[in-house]
Amino acid sequence: MEEQEYTVVEHLTELRKRLIIISSVFIVTLLIGFIFAPDILQFIKSQKVAQNVDWNVFGYTDGISIYVKCALLVSICLTLPVAMHQLWLFTKPGLTKKEASSAAKFVPLAFLLFIIGVSFSYFILFPLMLNFLDNINHSIGATETYGMKQYFTLMFNLLIPVGIVFELPVVILFLTKLGIVTPNRLRKMRKVSYFILIVIGVMISPPDFVSDFLIIIPLLLLFEISIIVSEKTYKKQLQNIEVSE
Numbered sequence: 001m002e003e004q005e006y007t008v009v010e011h012l013t014e015l016r017k018r019l020i021i022i023s024s025v026f027i028v029t030l031l032i033g034f035i036f037a038p039d040i041l042q043f044i045k046s047q048k049v050a051q052n053v054d055w056n057v058f059g060y061t062d063g064i065s066i067y068v069k070c071a072l073l074v075s076i077c078l079t080l081p082v083a084m085h086q087l088w089l090f091t092k093p094g095l096t097k098k099e100a101s102s103a104a105k106f107v108p109l110a111f112l113l114f115i116i117g118v119s120f121s122y123f124i125l126f127p128l129m130l131n132f133l134d135n136i137n138h139s140i141g142a143t144e145t146y147g148m149k150q151y152f153t154l155m156f157n158l159l160i161p162v163g164i165v166f167e168l169p170v171v172i173l174f175l176t177k178l179g180i181v182t183p184n185r186l187r188k189m190r191k192v193s194y195f196i197l198i199v200i201g202v203m204i205s206p207p208d209f210v211s212d213f214l215i216i217i218p219l220l221l222l223f224e225i226s227i228i229v230s231e232k233t234y235k236k237q238l239q240n241i242e243v244s245e
């Protein structure tokens with residue numbers, strides 16, 4: 001009984017260590033984000049989509065708010081791979097060498113998919129969103145006076161969710177490894193999954209058909225890729241079980 005209690009305490013101590021490392025990296029990268037925020041903001045402003053936009057501020061706190069949002073975006077991008085690596089280190093003692101080696105591949109893959117999702121939303125979806133909203137404003141004869149805070153809030157509200165949604169294949173692969181999902185279950189859930197993904201796509205994309213199409217198609221493709229990945233992983237697991245028997 002004492003040994004079990006010690007093991008629990010040991011796990012909690014290890015978890016605390018990993019959380020401290022992740023928190024420390026988050027704080028350091030947040031400071032780095034603050035330092036490079038002016039350069040990042042100038043880069044964003046130099047992009048074609050923002051060249052015709054006058055970045056006005058309507059409150060004294062708008063400037064610092066933009067700095068914080070920019071620094072947070074940098075910090076999230078830089079902390080994500082470290083957080084995933086720390087999660088892997090925390091679970092590694094409970095895994096076999098083969099499982100630990102396999103789980104290590106999740107870290108770069110998940111980070112790569114997140115970056116692809118963020119890039120896709122910034123360079124493709126975000127310009128489409130601004131163009132659509134700009135056309136709507138012109139159609140009703142509105143005088144456009146944009147604020148920096150509104151511009152970046154709109155951008156960040158698109159970038160992070162799309163980046164997270166692009167993690168779908170890694171999540172499915174992880175759940176398959178745990179035995180929670182199988183390829184057959186995924187196929188049976190295809191219609192329901194398609195419906196959920198379409199709803200998510202419509203929610204996070206600009207309110208026009210072209211933008212909906214551009215985000216929904218990649219989501220459906222990601223789901224199909226997830227099924228293929230799950231099937232290959234599941235077959236390997238069955239082969240390992242047969243060999244061990």
